[in-house]
Amino acid sequence: MSSSSAPATLAGERNNLAGLLRTMRLRQWIKSVIVYAALVFDGKLFVPELFLKTTIMFVAFCLLASSVYIINDLVDMEKDRQHPRKRNRPLASGQLQPAVAVGAAGGLAFLSIAAAFWLSPWAGVILLVYLAQNLAYSFWLKNIVIIDVMVLALGFLLRVLAGVVVVEVQNFSPWLYVCVTLLALFLGFGKRRHELVLLEEEAANHRSSLSEYNLSLLDQIIGMVVTATLVAYTFYSFDATTALAHSKMLLTVPFVFYMLARYLYLVHVKHLGGAPDELLLEDRPLLINSILWAMSVVVLIYVW
DSSP: OOTTHHHHHHHHHHHHHHHHHHHTTGGGGGGGGGGGHHHHHTTOTTOHHHHHHHHHHHHHHHHHHHHHHHHHHHHTHHHHTTSTTGGGSHHHHTSSOHHHHHHHHHHHHHHHHHHHHHHOHHHHHHHHHHHHHHHHHHHTGGGSTTHHHHHHHHHHHHHHHHHHHHHTOSSOOHHHHHHHHHHHHHHHHHHHHHHHHHHGGGHHHHOGGGGGOOHHHHHHHHHHHHHHHHHHHHHHHHOTTTSSSGGGGGGGHHHHHHHHHHHHHHHHTSOOOSSHHHHHHHOHHHHHHHHHHHHHHHHHHHTO
16 A cells, blocks of 8 residues: 555544444433333332343444434435535435444444343344334335324334333333324424425435325324423323322423423424434523423332
8 A cells, every 4th residue: 555545544434433423323322221111110210230131221222223214314315415404414415325324223222132032032023023013114114104104103112112122121111102203203293294395395315205294194193292291201201100209290290291382392493303412412491391300200219
């Protein structure tokens, strides 16, 4: 290798690494925090062994989710080049070489699934289901109206189930499964609405299912889902046999109402919602409310 080609090679490797990290969407790892739900709501947050197992499960889901993001970007590379924001993604812009992305996606998937099977056979199965679901989404299901968002919501439910398997819960209410699924549907349909508003007549070129949506339909679905989410969480908080904090959990309902209402405000008034995970970190009122909700849950279950 000549001295002139060495710096170019090094620069290319740095670009690939930087592009890979961006494609892995490290900021979206926050979605996998929901794995801890079983640990917290089953009253086992301060059991070191279970906390460690749940943390390993969290990391495994983060790595597998990153693998899925890479695969999805590989599949959508050409369509992303037509999107005003996604055209700057590493694969669409050419910063990340497809061969490097394929290798990374395979390595991350193998590592995460192996770690899950080491924890529990059922945890490994759940991650395999998550991977299969996302592969089906990337190649097919994302083009089917309504089903596309339902599949994404299933990913959140699988995260909760993985935490349940690792912790071997005893006091975990089925209502929480309903709440998580409905919340994921709410965020998913909000994201579709944002895409429809942002892309306008070019929406179908980016995602074929968007041609089957319109703002009226999405607003009705979002209204239905957000109402069901609040009702389901209220029922959960009143379920004294499983909430550990008994009816005192009702005190957390206002935080959930504000979160839903604030997100609707951001979607309809501020025309945001394209990246719900980033919105949680960037919108200060939403972030503060989420922190206060989490603190109140811990206090009610473990202190009060």
